[in-house]
Structures are given as structure tokens and as C-alpha cells.
Amino acid sequence: MAKYQEIQSRHGRSLLFVSLIRFLKHEVGVPFFKPIQDKQLLNEQGQWYVEMTEKEATDKVGHAFRDLARTTKIQQQTTITAEQRIGTTLSRITGG
Numbered sequence: 001m002a003k004y005q006e007i008q009s010r011h012g013r014s015l016l017f018v019s020l021i022r023f024l025k026h027e028v029g030v031p032f033f034k035p036i037q038d039k040q041l042l043n044e045q046g047q048w049y050v051e052m053t054e055k056e057a058t059d060k061v062g063h064a065f066r067d068l069a070r071t072t073k074i075q076q077q078t079t080i081t082a083e084q085r086i087g088t089t090l091s092r093i094t095g096g
Contacts, residue, residue, distance in 0.1 A: 001072070004065050017062045021054055032057035 007013050024030040032052040052060065 001065070001068060005069060013062070013065075014058070017058045017065070018054070021057045021061060025054070025057070032060065 004013060004016060007016060021032070025032070033049040034052050034056065036048050036050060
């Protein structure tokens with residue numbers, strides 16, 4: 001996550017996602033799947049999912065990173081706000 005946040009350009013982040021997907025697929029052997037929209041149309045093996053294209057997997061991973069970055073930022077802001085409120089409340093209680 002830190003590497004993602006260090007990269008400022010959209011293009012740079014896209015390259016990070018592509019390299020991550022390629023590493024996971026080709027070096028580690030991790031496939032990326034998506035559900036078949038119509039469950040009646042099972043594939044040849046009777047499965048209800050198919051493997052994603054590299055583009056689809058990249059889009060999905062990029063979306064997950066953006067969601068995580070947004071959630072992390074919100075949590076940090078909430079923590080800061082709570083600490084400020086507690087500090088204000090504590091100073092009122094202690095007379096400081």
C-alpha cells in the first residue's frame with residue numbers, strides 16, 4: 001500500500017497494477033476469476049466462473065487499492081477527530 005501511495009501519477013499506478021497482476025499470474029500462478037452472469041450458462045467443466053483477462057484483473061485490483069486508500073484515509077481522519085475531541089473533553093474536565 002505504501003508503494004501505491006508514493007506514486008503520484010495515474011500512469012505510474014497503472015504500471016504498478018499491471019506488474020503486480022503479471023507477477024501473481026505468471027510467477028506465483030494465481031488466477032483471477034469472475035462469476036458468469038447467467039448461472040444457467042455454466043462453462044464446459046460445470047463451473048459458474050471464468051478466468052478474467054489481464055485488463056479485467058488490473059481494473060479490479062486497481063479498484064481495490066483505491067478503496068483501501070480511501071478507507072485508510074477516512075480511518076485516519078476519524079482517529080484524529082476523536083483524539084481532538086477527547087483532548088478537548090479531557091482539558092475541560094481537568095480544568096486545563
